[in-house]
Amino acid sequence: MKYSIRIALALALAVSGTARAADSIEAGAAKAAVCGGCHGPNGISVNPLWPNLAGQHAAYLEKQMKAFRDGNRVEPTMQPFVATLSDADIANIAAFFSSRKACQ
Numbered sequence: 001m002k003y004s005i006r007i008a009l010a011l012a013l014a015v016s017g018t019a020r021a022a023d024s025i026e027a028g029a030a031k032a033a034v035c036g037g038c039h040g041p042n043g044i045s046v047n048p049l050w051p052n053l054a055g056q057h058a059a060y061l062e063k064q065m066k067a068f069r070d071g072n073r074v075e076p077t078m079q080p081f082v083a084t085l086s087d088a089d090i091a092n093i094a095a096f097f098s099s100r101k102a103c104q
Contacts, residue, residue, distance in 0.1 A: 028096025055102030
């Protein structure tokens with residue numbers, strides 16, 4: 001009996017985590033549309049001056065966007081794009097780009 005409850009609980013947690021991840025990616029895709037102008041619509045830049053974001057680790061992308069937003073990393077081109085993003089927006093954008101394939 002306890003074993004069945006543990007399995008049911010583990011499955012419920014796994015499913016809810018998957019749903020949250022899918023929602024984050026979907027929300028991130030909408031928020032990341034403006035990023036596509038430089039970084040490409042799926043995070044693959046056509047200009048070597050702008051980095052590829054596709055396939056990067058979400059934690060890395062979040063750290064960099066927060067650093068731009070908070071002024072800890074100064075880049076006049078990026079700052080206006082991230083200035084109004086919330087932590088949730090940044091997490092969603094990071095989830096979107098990390099879910100894209102690095103090579104297409």
